[in-house]
Amino acid sequence: MNGSRSVAGRFAPSPTGFLHPGHASSFALAWLSARSQNGSIFLRLENIDDSRCRPETSTEIKRDLAWLGMDWDGQPLTQTDRLEAHLFALETLKKRGTVYPCTCSRADIVRAASAPQVGERDSGITRRYPGTCAQRSETEDRNLIAQGIPFCWRMRTPKNGWPDFVDGLLGKLPGSLADNEGDFVVWRANKGNQRGGPSYQLAVVVDDVFQGVTEVVRGDDLLDSTPRQLAIIQELGHSAPKYFHVPLVLDAAGRRLAKRAGSLSLAQLRAQGIGPWMILGQLAVQWGLNPTACEQTLERLRAIFCWNQLKTGPWEWR
Template sequence: MTDFITRFAPSPTGPLHLGHAYSALLAHDMARAAGGKYLLRIEDIDRTRSRPEWEEQIYDDLTWLGITWDEAPTRQSDRLSVYKKTLRALWGRGLLFPCSCTRRDITAAASAPQEGTEPAFGPDGLIYPGTCRARTDRSQSFPEGEALRLDMQDALSTANQSEFCYTEQSSGQDETLCSPARNFVQEVGDIVLSRRDFLGSYHLSVVLDDAAQGISHVVRGKDIQPATQIHVLLQNLLGLPTPIYHHHRLIRDENGKRLAKRDDARAIATYRAEGRTPDDIRRMVGL
């Protein structure tokens, strides 16, 4: 049995850039060094933005970089029934509530706090003010086609843990990082687990997909690290194992800004067209 299984999980919503190259290469190098497995997952749950041509470009760019994967790629769009089954189970446990608030509603509520306080931000941006939490009878049937949020207070009561911990592995060293349960309501809030325009959310799908693929080591950027406490909580609620995490540095531009998919000048395909080599890309990202 392979002890080390990791993955690269891009979204086909634009071209891969140098930041993606670094993450994909680092995870691939770690898997090969450990004699483990490297898997590819296409995170196309957002069908409004995902495009087949971008998915094909992902395969093309990764192959050009010399990256190979050990199983056929999986797609989130093929796992919608799993997400829905899990959402129904959480609804049946009374842990979800439907939310009709728009981003504008949440911004307006958060921008009018009690005097002397500032709007609170968490891993998902502005922390939800709880507007819809008490509006629905949760004994009713599962609501179809509505945004669903996790009732954080009820989730914490169900989990019944004082803290949520995971192992962060960096430079070969293991460090146990813990988030106190008492902070989740104020610092995380009632997170979205399914959206009105597409089934599921990043938090729900990544937890379910990592468990389904048997991922032992999650290699991803430091920008995702604040969300890891959410994932550990969901793993606890769903009876899933918690992988080891490695949150790596981010590749930034000359102004220190994190690269985005809209930055075509740093797209892998652009460098390929200019005649750069995979070794050039490795040097550019510090590998």
């Protein structure tokens, strides 16, 4: 499908906090994959979740990427500058009848869904949307607006289910990975003073298309998003990128590294006198690209980079 298109990858961080070695791992793999094929790589700041974003973090992210030796092409794209394009995509989905307005609150969904699974109760996992509003047509938004009832837009689960896909690292994967959520939100509702806007799933797809992205390299915690994003891409009539879902990096307690774990941020490691070549050296060992822990540069790794050699499965940052 990507036939004659030249390779283009991307970094798509959210400016909500410091980058940590898990980001370094997935961004370095995105860079290595694109650059080892003489491709481009773009930077996009995914700041649609306004409430959690801090403007100064964008500067920190660029500094961390440059410190590790990663460059990018052109100007960074800021997702909140793309609202018109996101709206246009929503209009297209409406015309195709694949979305409907949903007035359910989170509490409504929890009530309507079946009892939570063991261990799920307080985990914050979104419960499967039970389809309460699915009988609404895409034209009923006008009535809701007239009545002042807030609503989001949900995409219908395709008749034949979510699309299967082939991951460049993990092989063939089923679309049923996306079944956990059911019909999902593509446009968030207005809430109080906060205006609604595109969901992560819609914005990612529209902006990847705009930037000409042919390769999406990201953490495998996003695997279940991929069938949803592929469904949007199909409805909008675009070509799908290749996906590479890379292993998560865990902390010593076996938890996924998160931005709140400030002691493990790249900025903190830098302040401790750890050089980027040491971080890249450890990443190369864990990826399986290099058997012994030695200092590395991205340029050196680029010469030996090969997806086939990459290990799968989570690993611990030490």
